[in-house]
Amino acid sequence: MKTMDLSDFLDGTNGALTLEDRRTLTEQALVLFEDNYVHLPLKTAMHAVNPVQRLRLLLTRLGRQTEQTMDPEWRFHAALSSVFHSVRDLHTNYLLPAPFAGKVAFLPFRVEEYHDLNGPRYIVTHVVRDFAAPGFGPGVVIHHWNGVPMERAVDLAGDRFAGSNPAARRSRGLQSLTIRPLVMHLPPDEDWVDIGCTGTDGDPGELRLPWQVTDNLPPYVDADGLSAAAVAQGLDLVGDEISRATKLLFVPDVVELERAGGPTDHELTTEPADAGQDIPTALPGFFRARAVQTPSGVFGHIRIFTFNTNDPDAFVVEFVRLLGLIPQDGLVLDVRDNGGGHIFASEFLLQTLTPRRIVPEPTQFISTPLNLRLCRRHAANPTRQIDLGPWFASLEQAVETGASFSATFPITPEGRANTIGQQYQGPVVLIINARCYSATDILSAGFQDHGVGPVLGVDDNTGAGGANVWTHGLLKALFEVPDPADTASPYRELPGGANMRVSIRRTVRVGALAGTPVEDLGVTPDIRHRMTRDDVLHDNTDLLARAGGILAALPAFRLTATRDGATLRIGTKGLDRVDVFVAGRPRASVDVADGDTSLTVTPAPGPRDTIRVEGYAAGVLAAARTIARGA
Template identity: 60%
Template structure:
């Protein structure tokens, strides 16, 4: 992907755009102007409920509105980027070592050259944006970003179709059309048409070249993002395409060779789930790949408008009553977050629970809806599918793990890099005055001044009691499906799944995206030195111009269990088994992938731990109905009551002197190993 030559569209370009051979998408009426965050959200909800889409304009028309940063504003952005990368960025030593990059020196050179420029001699703004983006992309960290100012923020550039990769039986790659925007058509074009060339370049090479511009933490992540960005680019985080249109060569649905020229379009994306600049537990606990999150919302805008209507235009909304997106799905209160259904495979009928995002306001509600959906699916095996999930609320990811295992969940610990500025921030919030408690990291950062330690102590973000407060609710075997776009809080979920030995991981790629960090924005960092009042008069953070922003990985995550202390960043989570996506997967609902998952589930041990209770006076009768379990230990309010060897089942046990409201816990063992657990409130 090359970058814009000019932020203005010439009249010649405008004339050439009209020559596109494809049928154009219909342009809806332009949404009313709005200024405040609340106003934007309300207006988008109104649009969603009315069935209208946001206005669509050509890329050239859109770029004609850009280019207003002064030389002073550019210098400010460079200075603030230097500050955050040098003083806040937790992965800087790792990235410099692993990828031989020096973003600080590149920013210093950029600053030095800008000192010799004036408003009249400064470079075009698109060059400035490209340089800033390139510096941030060089660290290969999707948490650490330069976010473009208005008019780019909140906009997406798109082509009206989606391309995905699959493999044939010989292992050769193929790139197929899988979705088109409603109303779009071209000769012999649609789901199943195969793209062979992109602007005259063989498609596989075009994907690799494009991926190098938006580098992920590993090769699989590079290629996945390179493919996605061929047709969809959130302009807040990715520079606009250089070309006004693209030329595709493809094998049509009838086997003929076709060529298509299609124009880039720009429209408004759905709003994010939360204000990441505000001081809140949610914003401080985010582990989110913004690029994936923006693209997930954009795909709703382009392809899944029924979900937008259910959510009322609010991302990851929680409905008052469950609703189903399609007839085969279970109704859910979070249709933009979950999709639950039964799948029939040659190995049995299993549950398939897709998690599209962890980006929610209420992690407990997320956990409870996950548990409710899992309970409504077949209990002999569950496929948890987190492909394309860029993360979100770290609490939501780690709270959910407990529902799938009898093991005690140890949340992943995190560390700050030891710098004077991070120490100042932790000192100000060590007593939890704002609701963001940084006390667990303060003492070690304070001591690091004397000891020279590179990092703070490792402490979890997720409360350990919250990660264990309801325990296991699903007792069948579980397979987790991952891919290279899994990132951030979803990487943490996958790492916890592996570290607690919950089940088998089936990867579409050879690794997850390898994003192991908590991410904070420049706005949040600035707010932390201004709240609670009075503001810190010596704060180095200055307000950024025109809605621009910066993000950095602020706290790195470490594995637990057998890989305790290993960073997730750049390492990721490797699957136990892999599956290469097939043509049938792309065009027929992931049929081969789900069959592979079904074969893994069928080979795993099946457990059942049924516990029912009846209280008569102060006597509690407990009935156990089990399978694959040879011993059950009974606890009442965590006090051991009974241990039963199960030669026969069901088995009735009477427990005396029990009061209503006490918590009964049954732990099931097989050959001495804890394999199942269930909690019942008396």
């Protein structure tokens, strides 16, 4: 990893944007906010902001400048970035051009928050490989940042960077103290940071560290490409950039493993994990799976770092493989710090953890003439897997009805969200924090809306970024296909390699909270846990113990089913009734007790019929098995 001091990097960043380039960027931002931005009414009300008027004022100021009198380029970037930050939406961003794109500014350590009886504390948990300073390392408590008390410094940073709610702002503020992706944020104002801390030796001290700059790891998905993955993006790009930078800086072994193509086939075990054992995964950048010993028993723990994949089906296949290797008495599903990605991947996963049918979270466009044109153009486009037809009719009707939004339809196909059914029958607890965004917000909402299990939060709510996000490049491309291109398209090529993103479809919830938007509100946990010193320094010891106690108090069920012609061999635990469906039609219902049961299905299922076996406890659906066609 090659690095340079921030001051040296900035010496080589001479501005190249002309005055006309700046007008183009501002005008294109105005198109996104006026004609595409689905959260504009919400943000105007909740945060008392007016980004449209600010952009008009910026255009007026640019109109008074000349090439000789125009502001320095960094000041223009700051002004345009400020408009995007004002709406506190981590999906709606101005992406800076070269040389900032692809770069990350960092300090050589990671700081995290924990709580004790005296309130929040800030502690160093990781340092960059080969970095050393006397008395500085994991366990150092930081109490001042550039002379500012640490809690105040976190609040100030949180106010500067976007975050939909107080918990998200504080969490993002803490992150930004040591890692800043330059594609989203201007470089730090200071060349170095003075840190007041208590060292590992217990002595107070001060340390001055310069900001450094390096190349970040590349993203997994081309968000500008005409693909199903780009259209189904639900990604907090800042969080994703920080996640990749964190991996680069603090877990380089995983980076090296990914570059080598992951573990070889013979390294992927098929044996269930013992307590304390990690399970090798074919997707080390996405998953960490293991068996953890807690005071309440041994449970599975799967950490999902991102949903940002081009292949949601392969993602779920690997998740199911890992489910089969962890203890079956309970699962801790941990999605903290996951900035989202492919919405399909997050919602396809839910079916594997519950016997209930999954209803994907629906979405809607804001009603504007430009969005109507967009949906009309792609009302049926199966060759590119981009079909906006479901939203088209309601947007067309909105001209007559005055509706502010389209009707709601899911992005994730409901059939594919229920294809394989439940794969893990032990109880499940979901762990969230305020850095869960986008597709992870959607997963968390669906988990809670379908009653999959308790939600355990280390913050007061998720980050609350409930939207499908498209880039300016994708919007431009959607008006160029299918042939012929729309010559009246308002989208123009952005100069200098800059880009923009916008929340295009907002997500609303299903179940008991049906119709509630996810944006700004997020998902509130059922149970709250404050991170302890042992959590941040010793691999979440107390958090996992809390989760284990929750799992141990929940009922455990078992339902197995195999087919031999017309005979089903069924094994049950904790169930009192089993119903059998063949090709979606009810065929049998029998009372059962713990143990094995043989059941003859008449007429015999065809070889390509899908069989679903549902198990009930006291009249409540508790477990299910799906025997796929040809199995």
